[in-house]
Amino acid sequence: MRIGIVCYPTFGGSGVLATELGKALAVKGHEVHFISYNQPARLDFFTENVFYHEVSILKYPLFEYAPYETALAGKIVDIAKIANLDVLHVHYAIPHASAALLAKMILAEEGLSLPVITTLHGTDITLVGREATYEPVVSWSINNSDAVTAVSESLRRDTLEHFHIRKPIQVITNFIDFSRFNKKPKEHFKKAISPNGEKILVHTSNFRKVKRVDDVIEVFCRVNQKMPCKLLMIGDGPERSHIEKMTRELACGDKVTFLGKQEAVEEILSVCDLFILPSETESFGLAALEAMACEVPVISSNAGGIPEVNIHGETGYLSNVGDVEDMAMNALKILESEETLLAFKNRALEQARKFDLDIIINDYIQLYAEVAGLKLPAAQ
Numbered sequence: 025m026r027i028g029i030v031c032y033p034t035f036g037g038s039g040v041l042a043t044e045l046g047k048a049l050a051v052k053g054h055e056v057h058f059i060s061y062n063q064p065a066r067l068d069f070f071t072e073n074v075f076y077h078e079v080s081i082l083k084y085p086l087f088e089y090a091p092y093e094t095a096l097a098g099k100i101v102d103i104a105k106i107a108n109l110d111v112l113h114v115h116y117a118i119p120h121a122s123a124a125l126l127a128k129m130i131l132a133e134e135g136l137s138l139p140v141i142t143t144l145h146g147t148d149i150t151l152v153g154r155e156a157t158y159e160p161v162v163s164w165s166i167n168n169s170d171a172v173t174a175v176s177e178s179l180r181r182d183t184l185e186h187f188h189i190r191k192p193i194q195v196i197t198n199f200i201d202f203s204r205f206n207k208k209p210k211e212h213f214k215k216a217i218s219p220n221g222e223k224i225l226v227h228t229s230n231f232r233k234v235k236r237v238d239d240v241i242e243v244f245c246r247v248n249q250k251m252p253c254k255l256l257m258i259g260d261g262p263e264r265s266h267i268e269k270m271t272r273e274l275a276c277g278d279k280v281t282f283l284g285k286q287e288a289v290e291e292i293l294s295v296c297d298l299f300i301l302p303s304e305t306e307s308f309g310l311a312a313l314e315a316m317a318c319e320v321p322v323i324s325s326n327a328g329g330i331p332e333v334n335i336h337g338e339t340g341y342l343s344n345v346g347d348v349e350d351m352a353m354n355a356l357k358i359l360e361s362e363e364t365l366l367a368f369k370n371r372a373l374e375q376a377r378k379f380d381l382d383i384i385i386n387d388y389i390q391l392y393a394e395v396a397g398l399k400l401p402a403a404q
Contacts, residue, residue: 025392026055028103028112030096030120033062037310038145041175041198042115043067048201048385050074057107059099061092077103093119093126100127104138110396113141113388117149118158121165139395142169144193146307146328147234149183163187170395176329179307194391197332198308199384200376205317207294207373214295217281223253223359226296226320228289228311229303231261236325238263238270239302239348243323245276246352251359255280256296258289293318297365298355301330304345309333312340316376321368323355333379339372 027049031042043064046056050073058064061079079099081090100112100123112127114120121142128138142165149162166172166189173196174180180193218224225244229235237257244255257267257280264282271277286292293299299315301324309330312322316333322340324330336342341354358368393400 025110025389025396025398026057026107027392028057028059028100028107028109029115030059030100030112030124031064031115033060033064033067037175037198037308038116038143039064040066040310041145042113042143044199044201044381045113045385045388046074047071048381049389052385052389054389055107057103057109059096059103061096075107093123096120096123097126097130100124100138101130104131104136109138110398111139111141111392113143113392115143116145117142117162117165121169122161125165125168139170141171141173141391141395142166143196144172144174144179144183144307146175146179146305149179149186149307159187163189166193167191171391173391175308176332178329178332182328196387196391197379197384198310198313199379199381200313200317201381202317202377205290205293205314207319208291210291210294213291217256217295218254220252222279223251223297224256224295225253225298225300225355226256226258226293226315227300228258228286228314229261229301231259231263231267233263234304235261235263236302236304236346237267239346239351240300241267241271241274241276241280242348243300243302243351243355244280245274246348247355247359248276248279250356253279253359256292257282258284258286258292260285289314290318293320296320298323298358299340300351300355301325301334302343302345302348302351303327303330306330313376313379316372319369319373321358321365321372323351323358333375335371335375338368339375340368 029046032039043066050056056074058076079096081095114124124140131138172191172193174193175198227240271280299320299322301312306328322334324334325345326342334340343350
């Protein structure tokens with residue numbers, strides 16, 4: 025099939041999933057065309073069957089804000105014609121779905137068909153989409169897409185609760201690429217971080233308020249009072265300077281290392297013992313899944329779709345949002361003995377395997393073929 029993918033090019037979950045999905049589709053022989061304003065962060069150069077098309081935005085003094093949605097719709101029309109796309113898959117409702125549907129209508133007037141699949145990822149529904157200005161557009165875009173998917177059952181419920189939706193929403197979860205995310209032999213790295221055998225806790229995010237990064241520090245300090253440990257903070261974002269200042273003022277501050285953005289996150293996760301995810305809301309919890317694939321159990325909030333990934337008492341523990349005392353207590357339960365820790369690590373990996381890319385990608389391929397009216401070969 026010839027598949028168009030529209031996504032944000034940033035390190036956020038929607039862009040990561042879209043890029044990894046496209047690359048996996050290309051490996052299976054499908055022709056994939058990425059359409060965005062920058063090359064997606066995880067898109068490699070010279071990947072067979074993968075093409076990138078940049079959306080050019082007109083800079084004109086009349087426009088206080090560049091009309092990206094219009095430029096995107098025009099680019100979609102162009103690529104749909106040139107590449108003869110069978111289907112267009114847009115990630116994140118705003119503004120990708122509405123731009124795709126505008127392109128679809130333009131193409132229809134020329135006698136061309138372009139089925140549109142919209143995948144909902146989280147804040148496009150739970151935060152941005154609920155703004156009064158955007159809600160009617162989001163609802164219209166979902167209802168007029170040829171198919172709609174959500175990355176978790178929690179997000180599907182939220183969408184149906186807060187929007188006027190007539191279109192069925194299919195849950196196709198986020199996934200993990202085990203060819204990349206698996207435990208690496210990095211014992212020398214672990215010894216450099218914890219020379220005295222301290223347990224290594226880790227957090228990775230875009231350091232926004234919704235991630236409650238300050239809770240990560242609070243949990244760590246409580247754990248550190250009971251047993252020697254280290255904390256690795258991976259990522260960057262608007263809260264980082266505040267969190268760094270907060271950390272310097274605490275007694276545990278010298279045990280915390282800020283690593284910034286990291287490409288090889290899996291190598292760092294491979295030396296860690298526990299992942300902390302206290303988010304206020306998460307549509308799925310992809311960061312937790314990546315950790316679990318590297319055999320790292322998870323201490324998390326019970327927000328959104330996280331309980332669909334992190335199973336309480338098996339792969340880690342769930343606590344109410346903001347309950348740092350309970351999170352610290354649960355962390356100590358896991359870390360209290362090597363036998364307990366190993367059991368949680370094994371179960372985390374077992375749970376992560378349910379979200380293997382090789383399983384999930386077939387759900388997308390079947391959906392593409394269905395909306396495009398194509399019959400797949402038996403091997404698909």
